[in-house]
Amino acid sequence: MMKTLSPDDAFARSAPMVYTVVTCLDELGKPNALGVSWVTRASWSPFLMLVSIDHSRYSHAGIRQNREFVINYPTKEQEKGALVCGMSSGRDIDKTVASGLAFVNSEKVRCPTIDGSAVSFECRVIGEMETGDHTVFVGEVVASKGHPEEQNHLYVTHNFTMLALGNEE
Amino acid sequence: MMKTLSPDDAFARSAPMVYTVVTCLDELGKPNALGVSWVTRASWSPFLMLVSIDHSRYSHAGIRQNREFVINYPTKEQEKGALVCGMSSGRDIDKTVASGLAFVNSEKVRCPTIDGSAVSFECRVIGEMETGDHTVFVGEVVASKGHPEEQNHLYVTHNFTMLALGNEE
Numbered sequence: 001m002m003k004t005l006s007p008d009d010a011f012a013r014s015a016p017m018v019y020t021v022v023t024c025l026d027e028l029g030k031p032n033a034l035g036v037s038w039v040t041r042a043s044w045s046p047f048l049m050l051v052s053i054d055h056s057r058y059s060h061a062g063i064r065q066n067r068e069f070v071i072n073y074p075t076k077e078q079e080k081g082a083l084v085c086g087m088s089s090g091r092d093i094d095k096t097v098a099s100g101l102a103f104v105n106s107e108k109v110r111c112p113t114i115d116g117s118a119v120s121f122e123c124r125v126i127g128e129m130e131t132g133d134h135t136v137f138v139g140e141v142v143a144s145k146g147h148p149e150e151q152n153h154l155y156v157t158h159n160f161t162m163l164a165l166g167n168e169e
Numbered sequence: 170m171m172k173t174l175s176p177d178d179a180f181a182r183s184a185p186m187v188y189t190v191v192t193c194l195d196e197l198g199k200p201n202a203l204g205v206s207w208v209t210r211a212s213w214s215p216f217l218m219l220v221s222i223d224h225s226r227y228s229h230a231g232i233r234q235n236r237e238f239v240i241n242y243p244t245k246e247q248e249k250g251a252l253v254c255g256m257s258s259g260r261d262i263d264k265t266v267a268s269g270l271a272f273v274n275s276e277k278v279r280c281p282t283i284d285g286s287a288v289s290f291e292c293r294v295i296g297e298m299e300t301g302d303h304t305v306f307v308g309e310v311v312a313s314k315g316h317p318e319e320q321n322h323l324y325v326t327h328n329f330t331m332l333a334l335g336n337e338e
Contacts, residue, residue: 002284002314004276007216010313013288014242014322016334017187017209038209040186042221043301047176050305052211052219073183107173115171119182129298131307132212136219138300144179145171153183155334163334165185165324 012158019154019162021085022051023103024069025111026062031103033095033114034059035086037156038134039071047141049121052134058090063137067125070106071139072114073153076164082154083162107143118153119146181327188323188331190254191220192272193238194280195231200272202264202283203228204255206325207303208240216310218290221303227259232306236294237278240308241286242322243270245333251323252331276312287322288315 005013017037026032038052049071053060063069074082081099088095096103102115109122123139152164174182186206195201207221218240222229232238243251250268257264265272265281272281278291292308321333 002282002286002289002316005288005313005315007310007313010288010290010310010315011210011216013315014187014290018183038211040207040209040219040221041180042207042305043303044223046301047180048301048303050209050219050221050300052209054213113171117171119174119179120171121179121183127298127300129296129305129307131219131296132215132217134212134217136211136298136305136307138298138305141176141179144174144176146174146179146182147171165332165334 015158016155016163019082019156021072021074021082021114022069023072023111023114024059024063025066026058026090027065031096031112032059032062032090033085033099035082042138048126048138049123049141050136050138052131052136054134060135063125066111068109068111069123069137069139070109070111070113071121071123072117073119074114075116075118075150076152076154078116079154079162109142113145116147118150120144184327185324185332188251188325190241190243190251190283191238192241192280192283193228193232194235195227195259196234200265200281201228201231201259202254202268204251211307217295217307218292218310219305219307221300221305223303229304232294235280237280238292238306238308239275239278239280239282240290240292241283242288243283244285244287244319245321245323247285248323248331278311282314285316287319289313
Protein backbone atom coordinates (compact mmCIF):
# COMPACT_ATOMS: atom_id res chain seq x y z
CA MET A 1 0.00 0.00 0.00
CA MET A 2 1.44 3.35 -1.03
CA LYS A 3 1.42 6.27 1.37
CA THR A 4 1.77 9.99 0.94
CA LEU A 5 5.39 11.14 0.98
CA SER A 6 6.97 14.56 1.30
CA PRO A 7 8.20 15.89 -2.05
CA ASP A 8 11.82 15.51 -0.92
CA ASP A 9 11.35 11.94 0.26
CA ALA A 10 9.49 11.05 -2.91
CA PHE A 11 12.17 12.57 -5.10
CA ALA A 12 14.89 10.67 -3.22
CA ARG A 13 13.05 7.45 -4.09
CA SER A 14 13.25 8.27 -7.79
CA ALA A 15 17.06 7.98 -7.60
CA PRO A 16 19.59 6.91 -8.73
CA MET A 17 19.80 9.49 -11.51
CA VAL A 18 22.30 9.65 -14.31
CA TYR A 19 25.15 12.07 -13.57
CA THR A 20 26.60 14.03 -16.46
CA VAL A 21 29.08 16.88 -16.76
CA VAL A 22 27.88 19.61 -19.08
CA THR A 23 30.60 21.72 -20.65
CA CYS A 24 30.00 25.19 -22.03
CA LEU A 25 31.55 28.62 -22.43
CA ASP A 26 30.92 31.46 -20.01
CA GLU A 27 29.97 34.96 -21.10
CA LEU A 28 33.64 35.79 -21.66
CA GLY A 29 34.17 32.70 -23.80
CA LYS A 30 36.04 30.76 -21.11
CA PRO A 31 35.28 27.02 -20.80
CA ASN A 32 33.38 25.82 -17.76
CA ALA A 33 31.74 22.57 -16.64
CA LEU A 34 28.91 21.72 -14.28
CA GLY A 35 27.34 18.57 -12.91
CA VAL A 36 23.87 17.93 -14.35
CA SER A 37 21.50 15.08 -13.50
CA TRP A 38 18.36 16.65 -14.92
CA VAL A 39 18.99 15.58 -18.49
CA THR A 40 17.08 13.47 -20.99
CA ARG A 41 16.27 13.04 -24.66
CA ALA A 42 13.57 15.18 -26.29
CA SER A 43 13.22 13.91 -29.90
CA TRP A 44 14.28 11.01 -32.13
CA SER A 45 14.48 13.04 -35.35
CA PRO A 46 16.00 15.54 -35.12
CA PHE A 47 18.12 14.10 -32.29
CA LEU A 48 17.39 16.51 -29.44
CA MET A 49 18.61 16.36 -25.84
CA LEU A 50 17.54 18.66 -23.02
CA VAL A 51 19.15 19.83 -19.79
CA SER A 52 17.49 21.68 -16.89
CA ILE A 53 19.87 24.36 -15.60
CA ASP A 54 19.33 26.28 -12.35
CA HIS A 55 19.10 30.04 -12.82
CA SER A 56 21.70 30.44 -10.06
CA ARG A 57 24.31 28.36 -11.87
CA TYR A 58 27.27 30.29 -13.24
CA SER A 59 26.92 28.50 -16.57
CA HIS A 60 23.29 29.55 -17.13
CA ALA A 61 24.14 32.91 -18.69
CA GLY A 62 26.93 31.40 -20.76
CA ILE A 63 24.71 28.74 -22.31
CA ARG A 64 22.03 31.31 -23.01
CA GLN A 65 24.51 33.58 -24.74
CA ASN A 66 26.65 31.05 -26.60
CA ARG A 67 23.81 28.62 -27.52
CA GLU A 68 26.04 25.56 -27.24
CA PHE A 69 26.82 22.87 -24.70
CA VAL A 70 28.25 19.36 -24.54
CA ILE A 71 26.74 16.58 -22.40
CA ASN A 72 29.57 14.33 -21.19
CA TYR A 73 28.88 11.01 -19.39
CA PRO A 74 31.92 10.52 -17.13
CA THR A 75 33.21 7.05 -16.33
CA LYS A 76 33.90 5.63 -12.87
CA GLU A 77 37.54 6.60 -13.32
CA GLN A 78 36.49 10.24 -13.76
CA GLU A 79 34.27 10.27 -10.65
CA LYS A 80 36.46 12.58 -8.56
CA GLY A 81 36.80 15.23 -11.25
CA ALA A 82 33.15 14.92 -12.19
CA LEU A 83 32.20 15.63 -8.57
CA VAL A 84 34.42 18.72 -8.51
CA CYS A 85 32.37 20.02 -11.43
CA GLY A 86 29.17 19.40 -9.47
CA MET A 87 30.31 20.76 -6.11
CA SER A 88 31.98 24.04 -7.04
CA SER A 89 31.19 27.11 -9.13
CA GLY A 90 32.96 28.49 -12.15
CA ARG A 91 32.63 31.85 -10.42
CA ASP A 92 35.23 30.71 -7.88
CA ILE A 93 37.54 28.26 -9.60
CA ASP A 94 38.69 27.23 -13.04
CA LYS A 95 37.24 23.73 -13.29
CA THR A 96 39.23 22.92 -16.40
CA VAL A 97 42.21 22.88 -13.99
CA ALA A 98 40.65 21.99 -10.62
CA SER A 99 38.74 18.95 -11.88
CA GLY A 100 41.81 17.25 -13.31
CA LEU A 101 39.67 16.21 -16.28
CA ALA A 102 40.99 16.48 -19.85
CA PHE A 103 39.15 19.23 -21.73
CA VAL A 104 39.72 18.82 -25.46
CA ASN A 105 38.35 20.47 -28.57
CA SER A 106 34.93 19.36 -29.72
CA GLU A 107 34.14 18.56 -33.35
CA LYS A 108 31.32 20.98 -34.13
CA VAL A 109 30.93 23.36 -31.19
CA ARG A 110 33.29 25.83 -29.56
CA CYS A 111 32.91 24.53 -26.02
CA PRO A 112 35.15 21.60 -25.04
CA THR A 113 34.48 17.88 -24.64
CA ILE A 114 35.80 15.93 -21.65
CA ASP A 115 38.11 13.33 -23.11
CA GLY A 116 37.67 9.80 -21.80
CA SER A 117 33.94 10.14 -21.27
CA ALA A 118 31.90 7.03 -22.00
CA VAL A 119 29.90 9.13 -24.43
CA SER A 120 29.41 12.81 -25.27
CA PHE A 121 26.79 14.76 -27.19
CA GLU A 122 27.69 18.12 -28.76
CA CYS A 123 24.55 20.26 -28.75
CA ARG A 124 23.40 23.51 -30.34
CA VAL A 125 20.53 25.18 -28.50
CA ILE A 126 17.37 25.25 -30.62
CA GLY A 127 14.93 26.27 -27.92
CA GLU A 128 14.53 27.03 -24.26
CA MET A 129 11.71 27.19 -21.74
CA GLU A 130 11.49 28.75 -18.30
CA THR A 131 10.47 26.14 -15.72
CA GLY A 132 10.32 27.60 -12.21
CA ASP A 133 13.85 28.16 -10.91
CA HIS A 134 15.43 26.41 -13.92
CA THR A 135 15.65 26.86 -17.66
CA VAL A 136 15.21 23.84 -19.91
CA PHE A 137 17.67 24.18 -22.78
CA VAL A 138 16.89 21.94 -25.75
CA GLY A 139 19.90 21.11 -27.90
CA GLU A 140 20.22 19.46 -31.27
CA VAL A 141 22.99 16.86 -31.21
CA VAL A 142 25.41 17.90 -33.94
CA ALA A 143 28.18 15.42 -33.09
CA SER A 144 28.49 12.40 -30.82
CA LYS A 145 31.62 10.68 -29.57
CA GLY A 146 32.47 7.86 -27.22
CA HIS A 147 35.24 5.83 -25.68
CA PRO A 148 34.91 2.32 -27.12
CA GLU A 149 36.42 0.58 -24.10
CA GLU A 150 34.31 2.36 -21.50
CA GLN A 151 31.16 0.43 -20.74
CA ASN A 152 29.99 2.33 -17.69
CA HIS A 153 29.13 5.81 -16.50
CA LEU A 154 27.94 7.46 -13.31
CA TYR A 155 24.64 7.53 -11.44
CA VAL A 156 24.02 9.45 -8.25
CA THR A 157 21.83 8.27 -5.38
CA HIS A 158 19.78 10.52 -3.14
CA ASN A 159 22.70 10.75 -0.69
CA PHE A 160 25.19 11.55 -3.46
CA THR A 161 26.89 8.17 -3.57
CA MET A 162 28.13 7.44 -7.06
CA LEU A 163 27.33 4.19 -8.86
CA ALA A 164 28.94 3.08 -12.10
CA LEU A 165 26.54 1.25 -14.38
CA GLY A 166 27.26 -0.46 -17.65
CA ASN A 167 25.08 -0.15 -20.74
CA GLU A 168 25.91 -3.62 -22.05
CA GLU A 169 23.94 -5.78 -19.60
CA MET B 170 40.86 8.32 -26.93
CA MET B 171 37.27 9.04 -27.87
CA LYS B 172 36.07 8.41 -31.41
CA THR B 173 33.12 9.62 -33.42
CA LEU B 174 30.05 7.43 -32.97
CA SER B 175 26.78 7.23 -34.84
CA PRO B 176 23.93 8.96 -33.02
CA ASP B 177 22.29 5.58 -32.29
CA ASP B 178 25.46 4.03 -30.95
CA ALA B 179 26.18 7.10 -28.84
CA PHE B 180 22.68 7.13 -27.42
CA ALA B 181 22.91 3.41 -26.55
CA ARG B 182 26.00 4.25 -24.50
CA SER B 183 24.06 6.76 -22.43
CA ALA B 184 21.90 3.88 -21.07
CA PRO B 185 20.64 2.53 -18.74
CA MET B 186 17.78 5.01 -18.44
CA VAL B 187 15.14 5.14 -15.77
CA TYR B 188 11.90 3.45 -16.87
CA THR B 189 8.62 4.93 -15.69
CA VAL B 190 4.98 4.29 -16.48
CA VAL B 191 3.05 7.50 -17.09
CA THR B 192 -0.68 7.28 -16.45
CA CYS B 193 -3.16 9.70 -17.97
CA LEU B 194 -6.66 9.95 -19.39
CA ASP B 195 -7.40 9.73 -23.08
CA GLU B 196 -9.59 12.20 -24.94
CA LEU B 197 -12.68 10.28 -23.85
CA GLY B 198 -11.60 10.32 -20.21
CA LYS B 199 -10.53 6.67 -20.13
CA PRO B 200 -7.35 5.81 -18.17
CA ASN B 201 -4.28 4.78 -20.12
CA ALA B 202 -0.61 4.18 -19.35
CA LEU B 203 2.58 4.35 -21.37
CA GLY B 204 6.23 3.55 -20.78
CA VAL B 205 8.39 6.70 -20.58
CA SER B 206 12.15 6.88 -20.12
CA TRP B 207 12.54 10.46 -21.23
CA VAL B 208 11.69 12.02 -17.90
CA THR B 209 13.52 14.30 -15.49
CA ARG B 210 13.07 17.10 -12.98
CA ALA B 211 12.74 20.71 -14.19
CA SER B 212 12.61 22.88 -11.02
CA TRP B 213 13.19 22.67 -7.26
CA SER B 214 10.56 25.25 -6.33
CA PRO B 215 7.94 24.84 -7.57
CA PHE B 216 8.56 21.08 -7.84
CA LEU B 217 8.33 20.49 -11.59
CA MET B 218 8.90 17.28 -13.54
CA LEU B 219 8.94 16.91 -17.31
CA VAL B 220 8.20 14.08 -19.72
CA SER B 221 8.95 13.94 -23.46
CA ILE B 222 6.04 12.29 -25.26
CA ASP B 223 6.16 11.18 -28.90
CA HIS B 224 3.53 12.82 -31.10
CA SER B 225 2.56 9.36 -32.35
CA ARG B 226 1.72 8.06 -28.87
CA TYR B 227 -1.96 7.51 -28.19
CA SER B 228 -1.63 9.35 -24.87
CA HIS B 229 -0.27 12.54 -26.41
CA ALA B 230 -3.66 14.04 -27.24
CA GLY B 231 -5.08 12.97 -23.89
CA ILE B 232 -2.36 14.67 -21.87
CA ARG B 233 -2.67 17.78 -23.99
CA GLN B 234 -6.42 17.90 -23.43
CA ASN B 235 -6.66 16.84 -19.78
CA ARG B 236 -3.50 18.62 -18.54
CA GLU B 237 -2.68 15.93 -16.01
CA PHE B 238 -0.45 12.88 -15.74
CA VAL B 239 1.14 10.68 -13.06
CA ILE B 240 4.74 9.48 -13.25
CA ASN B 241 4.93 6.01 -11.65
CA TYR B 242 8.28 4.29 -10.96
CA PRO B 243 7.47 0.56 -11.15
CA THR B 244 9.34 -1.95 -9.03
CA LYS B 245 11.07 -5.11 -10.22
CA GLU B 246 7.92 -7.04 -9.27
CA GLN B 247 5.93 -4.88 -11.71
CA GLU B 248 8.36 -5.35 -14.59
CA LYS B 249 6.09 -7.49 -16.76
CA GLY B 250 3.13 -5.13 -16.54
CA ALA B 251 5.35 -2.10 -16.95
CA LEU B 252 6.68 -3.55 -20.18
CA VAL B 253 3.16 -4.16 -21.48
CA CYS B 254 2.56 -0.43 -21.03
CA GLY B 255 5.70 0.33 -23.04
CA MET B 256 5.19 -2.21 -25.82
CA SER B 257 1.53 -1.73 -26.74
CA SER B 258 -0.81 1.12 -27.59
CA GLY B 259 -3.93 2.29 -25.81
CA ARG B 260 -5.46 2.45 -29.29
CA ASP B 261 -5.46 -1.35 -29.40
CA ILE B 262 -5.82 -2.62 -25.85
CA ASP B 263 -7.02 -1.51 -22.44
CA LYS B 264 -3.75 -1.45 -20.51
CA THR B 265 -5.52 -1.08 -17.18
CA VAL B 266 -6.55 -4.70 -17.78
CA ALA B 267 -3.80 -6.09 -20.04
CA SER B 268 -0.92 -4.90 -17.85
CA GLY B 269 -2.16 -6.64 -14.72
CA LEU B 270 -1.09 -3.57 -12.77
CA ALA B 271 -3.34 -2.09 -10.07
CA PHE B 272 -4.74 1.25 -11.19
CA VAL B 273 -6.08 3.16 -8.18
CA ASN B 274 -7.42 6.65 -7.60
CA SER B 275 -4.87 9.44 -7.28
CA GLU B 276 -5.06 12.07 -4.56
CA LYS B 277 -5.21 15.28 -6.55
CA VAL B 278 -5.61 14.40 -10.22
CA ARG B 279 -8.28 12.49 -12.13
CA CYS B 280 -5.92 10.04 -13.83
CA PRO B 281 -4.96 6.93 -11.83
CA THR B 282 -1.84 5.97 -9.92
CA ILE B 283 -0.30 2.50 -10.25
CA ASP B 284 -0.44 1.03 -6.77
CA GLY B 285 2.72 -0.62 -5.52
CA SER B 286 5.03 1.72 -7.41
CA ALA B 287 8.23 2.63 -5.59
CA VAL B 288 7.21 6.26 -5.95
CA SER B 289 4.69 8.29 -7.94
CA PHE B 290 4.34 11.97 -8.79
CA GLU B 291 0.91 13.41 -9.58
CA CYS B 292 1.41 16.28 -12.04
CA ARG B 293 -0.65 19.12 -13.47
CA VAL B 294 0.65 20.44 -16.78
CA ILE B 295 1.88 24.03 -16.45
CA GLY B 296 3.64 24.30 -19.80
CA GLU B 297 4.62 22.44 -22.92
CA MET B 298 7.13 22.82 -25.69
CA GLU B 299 7.38 21.26 -29.13
CA THR B 300 10.72 19.46 -29.56
CA GLY B 301 11.01 17.76 -32.94
CA ASP B 302 8.81 14.64 -32.98
CA HIS B 303 8.00 14.94 -29.26
CA THR B 304 6.26 17.35 -26.92
CA VAL B 305 7.87 18.16 -23.58
CA PHE B 306 5.09 18.40 -21.00
CA VAL B 307 6.12 20.18 -17.80
CA GLY B 308 4.06 19.21 -14.77
CA GLU B 309 3.85 20.65 -11.28
CA VAL B 310 3.93 17.88 -8.71
CA VAL B 311 0.73 18.28 -6.68
CA ALA B 312 0.99 15.03 -4.72
CA SER B 313 3.65 12.39 -4.20
CA LYS B 314 3.31 8.88 -2.86
CA GLY B 315 5.53 5.87 -2.36
CA HIS B 316 5.72 2.32 -1.17
CA PRO B 317 7.88 2.38 1.97
CA GLU B 318 9.15 -1.19 1.57
CA GLU B 319 10.12 -0.83 -2.08
CA GLN B 320 13.72 0.23 -2.42
CA ASN B 321 14.18 -0.33 -6.13
CA HIS B 322 12.72 0.61 -9.48
CA LEU B 323 13.41 -0.11 -13.12
CA TYR B 324 16.07 0.98 -15.58
CA VAL B 325 16.26 -0.03 -19.20
CA THR B 326 19.43 -0.75 -21.13
CA HIS B 327 19.95 -0.07 -24.82
CA ASN B 328 18.78 -3.60 -25.65
CA PHE B 329 15.70 -3.29 -23.45
CA THR B 330 16.91 -5.47 -20.60
CA MET B 331 15.44 -4.27 -17.32
CA LEU B 332 17.60 -3.60 -14.27
CA ALA B 333 16.24 -2.97 -10.79
CA LEU B 334 18.27 -0.41 -8.89
CA GLY B 335 17.90 0.68 -5.29
CA ASN B 336 18.04 4.26 -4.14
CA GLU B 337 19.45 3.43 -0.71
CA GLU B 338 23.02 2.53 -1.68
